[in-house]
Amino acid sequence: MKAFRLCAAFLFAAVLGHAHVGSPDIYLEGKAGPYQLFVTVRPPLTIPGVAEIEVRSESPGVREIHAVPLAMTGAGSKFPPIADLLTASPRDSQFFTGSLWMMTSGSWQVRLTVDGAQGQAILSVPVPSMARASKRMEFGLGAMLSVLGIFLMAGITAIIGAASREAKLDPGQRPAPANLQSGRKATIVGAIIVVAIVVGGDYWWNSEADDYSLRIYKPLQMAASVSGANLSLKMSEPGWMQAKTLEQAAYRVFIRKMDDFVPDHGHIMHLYAIRQPGMDVIYHLHPEQREDGTFALALPSITAGHYKLYADIVHANGFPETMVSEIDLPELNSRALAGDDASASTIPWQRASTSNTVFTLPDGYKMEWLRNDKPLFANQGVSFNFRLTTPDGGVPSDMALYMGMLGHAAFVKTDGTVFAHIHPNGSVSMAALMLTGNSGGDGMNMEMPGMKMAVPNTVSFPYGFPSPGRYRIYVQMKHGSTVETGVFDAVTAGT
Amino acid sequence: MASIPAQHSDLASLSQPRVLASERTSAVPWYIWCAVFATTSATVGAYWDISWHESIGRDTFWTPAHLAIQLCGVLAGIAFGYLILHTTFAKNSPLAAASVHIFGFRAPLGAFIASWGGIAMLTSAPFDNWWHDAYGLDVKIVSPPHILLIIGVYSVVIGTLVLLAGHMNRTQADSHTTENRLILYINGIMLTQVMILLMESTQRVLLHSVRAYLVSAALPPIVLALASRLTRYRFAATWVAAFYTLFRIGLILVLPLFPAEPKLGPVYQQVTHFIPEEFPLLYIFPAFALDLLWQRTKSWSDWKVSAASGVVWASVFLAVEWPFASFLMSPASRNWFFGTGYLYYALPPASYAVRNVFYPSTYTALEFGLYMLACFLIGTLAIRWGIARGEWLGKIKR
Numbered sequence: 001m002k003a004f005r006l007c008a009a010f011l012f013a014a015v016l017g018h019a020h021v022g023s024p025d026i027y028l029e030g031k032a033g034p035y036q037l038f039v040t041v042r043p044p045l046t047i048p049g050v051a052e053i054e055v056r057s058e059s060p061g062v063r064e065i066h067a068v069p070l071a072m073t074g075a076g077s078k079f080p081p082i083a084d085l086l087t088a089s090p091r092d093s094q095f096f097t098g099s100l101w102m103m104t105s106g107s108w109q110v111r112l113t114v115d116g117a118q119g120q121a122i123l124s125v126p127v128p129s130m131a132r133a134s135k136r137m138e139f140g141l142g143a144m145l146s147v148l149g150i151f152l153m154a155g156i157t158a159i160i161g162a163a164s165r166e167a168k169l170d171p172g173q174r175p176a177p178a179n180l181q182s183g184r185k186a187t188i189v190g191a192i193i194v195v196a197i198v199v200g201g202d203y204w205w206n207s208e209a210d211d212y213s214l215r216i217y218k219p220l221q222m223a224a225s226v227s228g229a230n231l232s233l234k235m236s237e238p239g240w241m242q243a244k245t246l247e248q249a250a251y252r253v254f255i256r257k258m259d260d261f262v263p264d265h266g267h268i269m270h271l272y273a274i275r276q277p278g279m280d281v282i283y284h285l286h287p288e289q290r291e292d293g294t295f296a297l298a299l300p301s302i303t304a305g306h307y308k309l310y311a312d313i314v315h316a317n318g319f320p321e322t323m324v325s326e327i328d329l330p331e332l333n334s335r336a337l338a339g340d341d342a343s344a345s346t347i348p349w350q351r352a353s354t355s356n357t358v359f360t361l362p363d364g365y366k367m368e369w370l371r372n373d374k375p376l377f378a379n380q381g382v383s384f385n386f387r388l389t390t391p392d393g394g395v396p397s398d399m400a401l402y403m404g405m406l407g408h409a410a411f412v413k414t415d416g417t418v419f420a421h422i423h424p425n426g427s428v429s430m431a432a433l434m435l436t437g438n439s440g441g442d443g444m445n446m447e448m449p450g451m452k453m454a455v456p457n458t459v460s461f462p463y464g465f466p467s468p469g470r471y472r473i474y475v476q477m478k479h480g481s482t483v484e485t486g487v488f489d490a491v492t493a494g495t
Numbered sequence: 496m497a498s499i500p501a502q503h504s505d506l507a508s509l510s511q512p513r514v515l516a517s518e519r520t521s522a523v524p525w526y527i528w529c530a531v532f533a534t535t536s537a538t539v540g541a542y543w544d545i546s547w548h549e550s551i552g553r554d555t556f557w558t559p560a561h562l563a564i565q566l567c568g569v570l571a572g573i574a575f576g577y578l579i580l581h582t583t584f585a586k587n588s589p590l591a592a593a594s595v596h597i598f599g600f601r602a603p604l605g606a607f608i609a610s611w612g613g614i615a616m617l618t619s620a621p622f623d624n625w626w627h628d629a630y631g632l633d634v635k636i637v638s639p640p641h642i643l644l645i646i647g648v649y650s651v652v653i654g655t656l657v658l659l660a661g662h663m664n665r666t667q668a669d670s671h672t673t674e675n676r677l678i679l680y681i682n683g684i685m686l687t688q689v690m691i692l693l694m695e696s697t698q699r700v701l702l703h704s705v706r707a708y709l710v711s712a713a714l715p716p717i718v719l720a721l722a723s724r725l726t727r728y729r730f731a732a733t734w735v736a737a738f739y740t741l742f743r744i745g746l747i748l749v750l751p752l753f754p755a756e757p758k759l760g761p762v763y764q765q766v767t768h769f770i771p772e773e774f775p776l777l778y779i780f781p782a783f784a785l786d787l788l789w790q791r792t793k794s795w796s797d798w799k800v801s802a803a804s805g806v807v808w809a810s811v812f813l814a815v816e817w818p819f820a821s822f823l824m825s826p827a828s829r830n831w832f833f834g835t836g837y838l839y840y841a842l843p844p845a846s847y848a849v850r851n852v853f854y855p856s857t858y859t860a861l862e863f864g865l866y867m868l869a870c871f872l873i874g875t876l877a878i879r880w881g882i883a884r885g886e887w888l889g890k891i892k893r
Contacts, residue, residue: 101759162595162597167595
């Protein structure tokens with residue numbers, strides 16, 4: 001049966017990330033009132049679909065946690081559905097798990113209501129929702145459905161034949177040759193009709209699958225070009241979440257635009273340029289959007305090479321995206337790095353050791369990865385801790401916030417399939433986090449007017465590698481007016 | 496494929512009087528009651544399930560609504576499977592002589608059709624489950640696995656009709672009041688089920704679009720013509736349409752009495768009770784018109800009757816539904832009876848139903864005329880097909 005054979009041929013798009021590349025899981029470390037939580041949300045592959053959620057309370061006394069998904073903005077954010085009670089682990093009373101339905105693509109939040117010894121408090125976790133792939137039919141199910149399908153086809157054809165041959169005969173009457181002839185004709189006609197229905201069904205199935213494939217997430221496309229020292233990034237829409245009819249426009253809540261970006265910790269775009277294939281030179285820059293929609297930037301001095309570009313933007317509803325492109329850049333001796341720009345240069349990852357935990361910076365300062373001896377596993381959320389010290393190992397006296405936070409990190413897989421831009425709060429965009437109305441957490445919003453707070457020389461990033469393999473981690477911290485970028489290498493085993 | 500099996504020669508040894516003796520009274524046999532219950536269960540379950548999706552959203556295979564639907568398949572499978580096996584293998588089975596032969600088995604034709612429907616329904620369950628995994632939980636009715644389920648339910652309904660017709664045609668009675676009433680009831684079930692298939696094309700917001708009138712000409716008249724021709728009742732079509740109308744109004748009156756809250760987001764409409772389907776289409780008026788027409792055209796040829804019926808059906812339906820749809824968009828209809836204030840929790844504020852406006856459709860006079868002509872033609876063919884099926888059912892004896 002063609003339809004069932006075709007189903008096995010389905011699939012499937014590459015598993016995409018969102019605000020990141022190839023790293024769909026959400027990691028957030030934040031406070032629900034007095035409770036410090038480490039939250040992991042694993043969005044579903046298909047939409048609608050079920051997201052898995054894990055919450056670890058790092059504060060004692062949490063009795064129960066309810067979770068509910070709701071739209072980040074607009075009418076859908078006003079009426080939450082009934083919240084689900086997360087299940088406490090029998091072995092660890094402060095570890096809770098559950099599942100949540102994500103019904104539409106767009107910008108969502110998971111609202112956690114925590115009840116415990118210190119009362120009730122709320123933490124909202126931004127969760128971008130999008131279909132990332134389809135699913136192949138297992139052989140066993142395909143075989144079973146094929147057998148049943150063939151049986152149904154044969155059965156209905158035989159029923160049509162029997163109806164014509166015998167149904168009108170008196171009880172006990174034997175079919176005459178004319179009845180037998182009529183039955184044979186009806187069987188043939190019935191078979192033709194059944195085959196026509198199956199062919200039509202096959203066409204319909206393909207059309208439904210094509211329609212679904214349009215809903216599979218495709219990031220905004222970006223074409224990069226350079227003229228002199230001027231970098232230009234031109235976006236284009238590959239056709240995701242667009243309304244083609246009036247009906248779609250009325251019922252589709254999120255229609256992606258290219259002119260609705262909001263600043264994410266002070267910048268409309270965060271551009272990472274990483275030289276290939278060694279990933280040995282990195283720039284973190286901040287192009288501005290011009291009136292024609294193009295992003296542009298006067299490049300600082302650049303080391304020549306072939307660069308992979310990862311450009312992070314956030315839509316007005318909090319939906320984050322990473323656009324990807326590549327470009328060959330010439331050697332440029334133009335301006336020095338300025339403002340929040342940052343760069344680093346080191347040895348290629350192929351020659352680097354994954355056991356090295358200290359990175360010496362150009363000014364003699366050192367950045368250290370405070371890791372234990374435990375191996376890293378894929379899909380396991382952990383805190384990555386880093387410390388910045390003076391050349392003699394002391395605490396810098398002029399530690400400063402970098403774009404309002406203790407630091408930034410980019411986790412990049414060496415095969416280019418993963419890029420994740422992480423903050424001390426986790427993998428969510430700060431702009432989306434602000435839309436949830438959370439009161440804040442560690443490492444975020446530390447700049448208070450009229451208040452001078454001591455900035456620590458350590459920073460922590462909650463994250464989990466999405467797949468086994470070799471990764472490079474770029475960490476940025478600031479002291480005085482210097483943005484330091486440390487580079488570390490890691491290898492991750494399968495779960 | 497449909498060769499006569501070896502058992503067929505046994506028919507020579509079975510005497511017709513013996514069969515008739517076993518069914519000489521027109522008492523409706525147990526398996527028909529079983530089929531009637533199964534189809535009722537599927538119908539109630541289907542509407543309950545749709546309401547569940549519009550009110551609560553989240554479900555599992557084990558919701559009562561799903562169980563009511565699948566009970567139909569299970570009952571059909573067990574009851575008719577038993578009937579087929581008993582008729583095939585039991586000695587002196589009273590139905591052996593009134594059987595058709597398929598794949599070496601024998602039983603009344605309706606038992607095979609209903610069993611086939613039951614298997615189709617059960618096949619749709621794993622198919623639908625996979626569909627959800629591959630393409631996401633569907634929030635629409637018309638999808639390939641749902642269509643397989645609907646075809647399965649229709650087959651159980653059709654199988655029941657065939658069993659009833661065969662039983663009635665074999666037995667001798669002054670009148671077959673119970674059978675005829677059951678036939679009307681089953682046709683009412685059929686029309687109510689057909690309207691699930693047409694639900695997405697006949698929403699309130701589409702009632703000023705030709706789509707709703709084209710699909711209304713295509714399927715409902717088949718059921719009405721079949722019921723009328725099979726029972727020969729004067730107001731058969733009206734009774735069948737009345738069943739559908741009262742069933743749907745009953746849902747509007749009953750479902751909101753039970754509390755329900757969305758368990759899925761986004762929630763755009765606050766829902767506190769089960770949401771019923773929209774007010775029934777006013778098929779009862781064109782159905783009554785058809786009954787009146789058919790009472791006066793008994794001497795006409797079937798094609799002539801069908802052509803006149805196609806025109807009457809489409810014209811009367813358009814004349815009553817179009818202005819009534821305008822009323823359904825007005826604040827006056829947002830009450831406990833017409834129920835247009837009951838909105839599916841995930842209807843966005845910008846949607847036509849929430850704004851109480853029709854989906855924009857503009858036609859020139861010529862275009863509208865051509866569409867109406869298409870309604871007449873489709874209605875003619877549908878009624879001719881219904882008459883033919885009704886005539887055929889009136890003759891079957893197995």
